[in-house]
Amino acid sequence: MMNISTAGIRSGALSAAEGSKTSADKVAAQQAPAGAGAVADEVVISTLAGRLSAASTATSATIRGYDHATLGAWVNDNTTDILYPLDAEHKAAAAKQVPQPNDAAAAKSAAAATAFVDRKGPNPFAGLSREQLSTISNDDSGTFTINERRAAFTQAYQEEEAWRTQVVAQAMQEYNTTGKMTSFFKSVLAHFNTLPQLEQSQYPANYASDLEDKIKLDFNYFNHAAGDGGPTPGSLADLLKNQDKKGLDLFDLLIR
Numbered sequence: 001m002m003n004i005s006t007a008g009i010r011s012g013a014l015s016a017a018e019g020s021k022t023s024a025d026k027v028a029a030q031q032a033p034a035g036a037g038a039v040a041d042e043v044v045i046s047t048l049a050g051r052l053s054a055a056s057t058a059t060s061a062t063i064r065g066y067d068h069a070t071l072g073a074w075v076n077d078n079t080t081d082i083l084y085p086l087d088a089e090h091k092a093a094a095a096k097q098v099p100q101p102n103d104a105a106a107a108k109s110a111a112a113a114t115a116f117v118d119r120k121g122p123n124p125f126a127g128l129s130r131e132q133l134s135t136i137s138n139d140d141s142g143t144f145t146i147n148e149r150r151a152a153f154t155q156a157y158q159e160e161e162a163w164r165t166q167v168v169a170q171a172m173q174e175y176n177t178t179g180k181m182t183s184f185f186k187s188v189l190a191h192f193n194t195l196p197q198l199e200q201s202q203y204p205a206n207y208a209s210d211l212e213d214k215i216k217l218d219f220n221y222f223n224h225a226a227g228d229g230g231p232t233p234g235s236l237a238d239l240l241k242n243q244d245k246k247g248l249d250l251f252d253l254l255i256r
Contacts, residue, residue, distance in 0.1 A: 047105035058141035097145040113147040134196035179222030
């Protein structure tokens with residue numbers, strides 16, 4: 001049986017960084033302290049839009065001409081910066097960063113992000129699109145602080161994990177019911193196509209085409225045959241079909 005959790009979902013930067021994440025990134029939302037409001041509710045939208053535009057413009061200029069591998073390495077470097085150690089020294093240095101422009105709305109956003117990292121408030125970027133979260137987390141122009149970038153990265157990570165949990169459960173049901181994973185591969189491809197370019201850079205360059213090939217093959221893992229072909233000799237379906245005739249037990253099946 002295939003490992004469904006890895007059969008069609010590439011472990012990119014969001015998953016690869018899981019081991020580096022701390023409990024501060026996983027804590028449930030708590031009441032924000034005075035002066036640290038959530039972006040979705042309190043930060044002036046025009047200011048946020050302007051900062052997103054500035055960050056996007058700066059990033060576009062930086063990555064212009066990058067091939068897939070170079071872009072992926074650049075995003076990995078950003079992730080390393082974002083997931084700095086949460087010791088007192090690093091946290092103090094991060095908290096001192098100021099956003100650009102350092103107006104009241106941007107300062108409030110930065111304070112909310114620091115409160116989130118300190119487990120004293122909710123994620124200020126909950127509700128933003130994946131494209132916006134990617135823009136913030138990969139901004140190295142100084143428009144967003146390191147804590148804002150970490151908060152955006154964490155929000156995207158949690159959303160990705162929630163989607164993966166759901167789609168893997170659906171894949172298990174499909175596999176156990178039909179012996180196939182074609183619908184699973186379709187869901188993964190559709191999801192991949194919605195991801196921001198910077199997130200897509202964390203996957204192999206042929207990731208989408210490989211999924212398309214799997215979808216076209218429509219493989220049945222029970223029958224070990226493409227499409228609606230019958231069980232091939234030695235397939236799971238063939239072994240189960242003949243186990244009574246041959247006196248096979250579970251251990252016989254497992255060692256084959």
